[in-house]
Amino acid sequence: MRRDLELWRTRFLHALRYERGLAPRTVRAYGTDVADFLAFLRAVGGDPGGESPSPSGEGEAPSGTSIGFPGEPRETRTLARRYVRQMLERGRSRTTVARRLVSLRAFFAYLVDQGVVESNPFLGIKPPKPGKRLPKVLAPSEVRRMLEAPDPRSPVGLRDRALLETLYSSGARVGEVVGLRVGDLDLREGKARVLGKGGKERLVPLGRYAVEALDLYLVAGRPRLLGDREDLGYVFLSVRGRPLGDRDVRRIVERTALGVLGAEPVTPHTFRHTFATHLLDGGADLRTVQELLGHASIGTTQVYTHVSQARLRETYRRTHPRA
Known part of the structure; x- marks a missing residue:
């Protein structure tokens, strides 16, 4: 049974909407941020196939949808920092990077609570300081x-x-x-x-x-x-x-x-x-x-x-x- 983060993402979004009462638009934003990180994992081959219960408790996730994550805290933190570095190198705004860090910290906190991972790899990563861009105001x-x-x-x-x-x-x-x-x-x-x-x-x-x-x-x-x-x-x-x-x-x-x-x-x-x-x-x-x-x-x-x-x-x- 693989650590299927796609299915855990779905359960995480469900918890945000129906347990925490967040607005649908906010939940969609969380979902987009987490999905971007999962796409990064696919690209770097972050799928070791570690053993862990599936979200439904009913065995293997469907073939081709499973995305795993290394079990060693050092490896997870390395991947997390690599993801942040890649976002900045690709020109993502500091605001976008900071928002995604918030989303991913929340996602992995949920995974820790559910016993899927041992630690939250995004906890020690500080968001880049945003530039002082003042809101636009009409006269x-x-x-x-x-x-x-x-x-x-x-x-x-x-x-x-x-x-x-x-x-x-x-x-x-x-x-x-x-x-x-x-x-x-x-x-x-x-x-x-x-x-x-x-x-x-x-x-x-x-x-x-x-x-x-x-x-x-x-x-x-x-x-x-x-x-x-x-x-x-x-x-x-x-x-x-x-x-x-x-x-x-x-x-x-x-x-x-x-x-x-x-x-x-x-x-x-x-x-x-x-x-x-x-x-x-x-x-x-x-x-x-x-x-x-x-x-x-x-x-x-x-x-x-x-x-x-x-x-x-x-x-x-x-x-x-x-x-």
């Missing part, structure tokens, strides 16, 4: 141009304006916005309930412009998009009456930005960065921004203080006579 005038771009005379235009207003007004992640249901909205109080990472609920604000756009869309736009189809309750619908997905929202944002800002790259997450930075620019404290963004650690939120300071320095250099 208030750019935000206004994007929010005013959709045509309010069509149901799609009403939807797009409500969608963009919601992204900017709430600072919510794109996955949280596409998961919104009509019952999650409280337009009277100007807030919405979203389901964030790890299945955690939180309330996000909806400013008066977002409330107006949502109200108009729900009355005059959404019913026309839904037609006579079954109503699943999701707020944002496609022209076929189906709930929008993450990629749909990305295309809407990119298309709108291309129309009003030219080639400037803008994503749904740009609105989240912009939301946080504009709050700090306006005097909001870091703890408040952390709560609104749903960050578990304030350290994650602190990057926006650097963005704010960078914007201040740029304004100073541009406007001060002797800067």
Whole structure:
């Protein structure tokens, strides 16, 4: 019986989704990272065929799918370091390498818990230090141009304006916005309930412009998009009456930005960065921004203080006579 890491990968992803409650998109990211490492093992011949129970406990895994891993801790660590070195040599970004290390540490911690391997080869490997790349932030005038771009005379235009207003007004992640249901909205109080990472609920604000756009869309736009189809309750619908997905929202944002800002790259997450930075620019404290963004650690939120300071320095250099 081989140590079949492909099958253990499947069980690991199942545990992430149904035991830890991670979002499907997060689980897919873990799966992609682990699959890349398993492809590396195939390429280097990391298949010694060591004895170990199969995940199902029913004997040999199907021929041709088994990927083993050396049993000696020194060998496993050597392969792990070789994999990291190969990623860097092939031009993978430091952020990608760091994320894959997190995924693989979690995967092998799971394997240790299950008795498949003796130790975690990725524990002692430190991720490369990421470069100081600050998040892209839109200027208030750019935000206004994007929010005013959709045509309010069509149901799609009403939807797009409500969608963009919601992204900017709430600072919510794109996955949280596409998961919104009509019952999650409280337009009277100007807030919405979203389901964030790890299945955690939180309330996000909806400013008066977002409330107006949502109200108009729900009355005059959404019913026309839904037609006579079954109503699943999701707020944002496609022209076929189906709930929008993450990629749909990305295309809407990119298309709108291309129309009003030219080639400037803008994503749904740009609105989240912009939301946080504009709050700090306006005097909001870091703890408040952390709560609104749903960050578990304030350290994650602190990057926006650097963005704010960078914007201040740029304004100073541009406007001060002797800067």
